[in-house]
Amino acid sequence: MGVALEGRRALVGGGSRGIGRGCAMALAAQGAAVTLLARDNQALAATRSELPTPDGQRHDFIAVDFQRWEDVDAVAVADLEANGPVSVLVNNTGGPGADPVNEADPGPLATAFAQHVLSFQALTRAVLPGMIDLGYGRIVNIISTSVVTPIRHLGISNTIRGAVANWGRTLAAEVGGFGITVNNVLPGYIDTDRLRSSMTRRAELAGIGADEVSETLAASVPAGRLGTPADVGAVVAFLASPAAGYVNGVNLPVDGGRLVALNT
Numbered sequence: 001m002g003v004a005l006e007g008r009r010a011l012v013g014g015g016s017r018g019i020g021r022g023c024a025m026a027l028a029a030q031g032a033a034v035t036l037l038a039r040d041n042q043a044l045a046a047t048r049s050e051l052p053t054p055d056g057q058r059h060d061f062i063a064v065d066f067q068r069w070e071d072v073d074a075v076a077v078a079d080l081e082a083n084g085p086v087s088v089l090v091n092n093t094g095g096p097g098a099d100p101v102n103e104a105d106p107g108p109l110a111t112a113f114a115q116h117v118l119s120f121q122a123l124t125r126a127v128l129p130g131m132i133d134l135g136y137g138r139i140v141n142i143i144s145t146s147v148v149t150p151i152r153h154l155g156i157s158n159t160i161r162g163a164v165a166n167w168g169r170t171l172a173a174e175v176g177g178f179g180i181t182v183n184n185v186l187p188g189y190i191d192t193d194r195l196r197s198s199m200t201r202r203a204e205l206a207g208i209g210a211d212e213v214s215e216t217l218a219a220s221v222p223a224g225r226l227g228t229p230a231d232v233g234a235v236v237a238f239l240a241s242p243a244a245g246y247v248n249g250v251n252l253p254v255d256g257g258r259l260v261a262l263n264t
Contacts, residue, residue, distance in 0.1 A: 003031030004241040006055045008136075010034045010088035011076070011123065013066065016043035018192035019142055020092045022229025026237035028052045028059065032088060035079060036061040037072075066093040066119045067111055073122035085130025088240045091120040091164075092142035095194060098201070101155025112160045117167060128175065137180030138240040141168045142232070145186045145255050149262060165251060172249030181248040183239050188255025189217050190227040223256030 010027045014020030015036030028034045028051040036044050036059070044061035051059045060083075064075045080086065096112040124139060131137025144151070147165040150158040165184050172182035189195060199213040206213070218225050235254050238244055253259050 003055050004243065005088065005237075006031035006057075008032050008087035009083065009085070010090065010240070011037060011079070011086050011127065012090040012092065013037045013119075013123070014092040014094060014142075015061070015090075016040055016047050018194065019187060019190060019229050019232050020090070021047050022231075022233035023090050023092065023140075023142070023236045024051060024233075025230070026233030027088060027090075027240060028057070029054060030237050030241065031055040031057060032240070033057040034059045035083075035086075037064055037066075037075070039063060039065050067115045069114050069118035069122045072119040073126060076123050076126040080126060080130060085134055086127045087131065087134060087136050088138045088140075089123060089127050090140050090142065090236060090240075091123060091168075093119065095144070096154075096156040096160060098153050098198065099156050100153060101159055104156055108156055109159065112156050113163070116160050116164050120164065120167070124171065128180070131180050132175075132178045135179040136242075137175070137178065138244070139168070139171070139180065139182040140236050140239050141165070141182070141184045142236075143168075143184050143186055143251075145188050145253055145259055147184065147186055147251055148253065148259055169249045169251070176248050179245075181239070181244065183244075183247060183249065184251045185232060185235060185239070186251055186253045186255065187232050188227060188253065188258045189221060190229060190232060190254075192229065195226070220261065221256040221258045222261050225256065227254065227256055 010032040012024045015024045016038040024034045041063045048059045144161045146158045168184045203210040203213045
């Protein structure tokens with residue numbers, strides 16, 4: 001797509017590592033000036049230094065905790081006032097812990113709801129007026145394949161991911177007439193720190209090696225491998241581009257065909 005996002009700004013949540021970093025890399029490669037949002041200043045600075053600049057664009061970062069939606073709202077408003085409107089918003093943050101929902105205290109559910117639904121709402125509400133003025137907006141929500149099929153032992157995550165998915169599709173219908181699209185990307189087994197940590201826990205519980213768990217997961221995917229953050233980033237870059245202007249309100253799995261395999 002070349003520099004399809006030349007001259008446009010993008011905000012990327014969770015942009016310091018993992019899937020968020022992969023999205024930031026892909027958007028920057030398309031010419032977008034990317035502002036990264038996450039908690040870790042050091043990791044943010046390191047990622048910013050590695051972002052490509054094919055259009056000579058300038059990248060930035062802001063340290064903020066997505067569990068505090070009021071802080072997310074404040075930094076987004078300040079950034080927009082200082083730097084102008086955003087054309088692309090990637091709503092992404094770390095997932096809830098591995099807890100079954102039948103044992104969950106309401107507290108962790110409230111924290112996860114604030115981290116995902118409320119912070120995403122704060123960011124979206126902040127950027128929408130600028131997108132409307134531009135007549136161009138791309139909002140991409142990074143969620144999970146649990147939106148389609150809940151994942152065992154991730155009860156809180158399954159619950160919150162479903163809420164984000166329906167929030168996003170509702171928003172898509174509301175803002176589609178302004179040249180704005182809202183789409184949900186559903187990653188499968190993506191090789192990130194979070195997945196590796198999960199594989200380590202599974203290995204310990206089963207009394208086997210982490211490599212064996214990794215091989216088992218990869219074998220369950222028709223593509224025959226785990227995904228990479230770059231795999232997700234490439235899809236997000238397409239959805240953010242002018243070429244995807246008629247794609248709106250979809251739940252798009254990026255999982256190597258795993259969901260299909262579960263149903264065949």
